[in-house]
Amino acid sequence: MVLSRFWLAIFVCSLAFVVFSLFSGDSYSIDYVLNGKKDDPILISEKYINELPQFIQDSIQKSEEKSFVINRDTTNLDTTYVFKNKTVKIFSGVQKSDGLLPTCKNTLMDIILPLIAYLAFFCGLMELLIVSGASEKIARRLSPVFAKVFPSVPKNHESISYMTLNFAANFLGLDSAATPFGLKAMQSLQEINPDKDKASDAQIMFMCLHAAGLTLIPTSIIGYRAAQNAANPADVMLPCIITSFIGTIAALLIVGIRQRINFFSATLLVAIMSVIAAIVGLLFYINTLDLVGKNYFTANLSGLMLVAIIGATLIFSFRHEKKFTDLGTTIFDTFVEGCKNGIQTGVKIFPYVMVMLVAISFFRNSGLFEMISNGISFAFSNIGVSKQITDSLPVAMLRPFSSGGSRGFMIDAMQNFGPDSFTGRLVCIFQCSAETTFYVIAVYFGSVNIKNTRYTLATMLLVDLICVITAIFVASWFFIK
Known part of the structure; x- marks a missing residue:
């Protein structure tokens, strides 16, 4: 009985926190919670390319992969900009566990x-x-x-x-x-x-x-x-x-x-x-x-x-x-x-x-x-x-x-x-x-x-x-x- 209630509490609290994060703007998408895999980058935003700083626009246009990575060091998480279908998806951080x-x-x-x-x-x-x-x-x-x-x-x-x-x-x-x-x-x-x-x-x-x-x-x-x-x-x-x-x-x-x-x-x-x-x-x-x-x-x-x-x-x-x-x-x-x-x-x-x-x-x-x-x-x-x-x-x-x-x-x-x-x-x-x-x-x-x-x-x-x-x-x- 105790285990059942504890399991239910974990599930309900986590679900409520996910929904709250989505509607409060802290999360852009909840798909990673359902379908993501451990260590995958997390989508945090999506913008038109002209909404980004000019140096990022230039870097994306020059890149063969149409992407740009900043903050590349071993102590901080990378932020990646990927240009596709007229929009730029912004990824930052990695997923803690499989969805x-x-x-x-x-x-x-x-x-x-x-x-x-x-x-x-x-x-x-x-x-x-x-x-x-x-x-x-x-x-x-x-x-x-x-x-x-x-x-x-x-x-x-x-x-x-x-x-x-x-x-x-x-x-x-x-x-x-x-x-x-x-x-x-x-x-x-x-x-x-x-x-x-x-x-x-x-x-x-x-x-x-x-x-x-x-x-x-x-x-x-x-x-x-x-x-x-x-x-x-x-x-x-x-x-x-x-x-x-x-x-x-x-x-x-x-x-x-x-x-x-x-x-x-x-x-x-x-x-x-x-x-x-x-x-x-x-x-x-x-x-x-x-x-x-x-x-x-x-x-x-x-x-x-x-x-x-x-x-x-x-x-x-x-x-x-x-x-x-x-x-x-x-x-x-x-x-x-x-x-x-x-x-x-x-x-x-x-x-x-x-x-x-x-x-x-x-x-x-x-x-x-x-x-x-x-x-x-x-x-x-x-x-x-x-x-x-x-x-x-x-x-x-x-x-x-x-x-x-x-x-x-x-x-x-x-x-x-x-x-x-x-x-x-x-x-x-x-x-x-x-x-x-x-x-x-x-x-x-x-x-x-x-x-x-x-x-x-x-x-x-x-x-x-x-x-x-x-x-x-x-x-x-x-x-x-």
């Missing part, structure tokens, strides 16, 4: 189809885990810990193994694997949910822990920093780990207090301390490596772990092939059947993803997001917040709405301020330590047709805020001398 109709198409082509491919493969893998009995073994080993965090989940339930694989994939920065495992976990938890239209306590806890996104190897962030020629692309790794770990603990505490979980359980405390020890141990090892060694290690660890998971699943299935034979199937046929389930899941979540991304597209292109972002940055700057921080805030603000949009701001910040600047590093920590909240809620709850998400959205946004505040303090501690 409504291109977003509908790109949601299918660029998001859903690749996601369906990932779902097909990893759901096939998970079907092997189920039939071979591997998921049951994982669940049995981890049940003592999960029983404390998810008391409503039966002992040795298969959802435990799926949640474990989801957390492990996030931990290693394997986004393509994390989503299929997470969707399978939600479907498994839905089977024991007494109210099918309302999110259960276990589903809320899982979603909020997922939102914190505890990450050990931020592979993509390191890659983007290397592409921008950072002196040490992996220097944000420890701040990212600390920030995401604090976010995870915050999510556990916020949801746990509401669900009255016993945090003083010896089993739970041992599990948390084991995770901390593993992180500290790995960091100590990484710190013993030189720059080349660090880059090599961080670039290969995640991939090796994914290969290990795939290899272990196949080997375990082969060793327990009799279980497949007893069910009248084979390892290959079981994998194919799992792939079919993955495709069905991808088709099912497509409408939920599309309607959410269309609203976000409308929100960004209307100019409302930019106005709010600039207003917040201005307010923070007036209370003494460093400009280095306010320059980073657009990434933090956009991250819950759009991973691609916040990634664009992150890259732009590194290009403008330098990858080794405080701003360049802070935006990377923002990008790594928060989740695309609205997208994730649409995908995960949409996959099981849950309409009442209860307090999930508010909690996930609060965790995002905690991660942003933590990132600022951690980045200041590490990078401001």
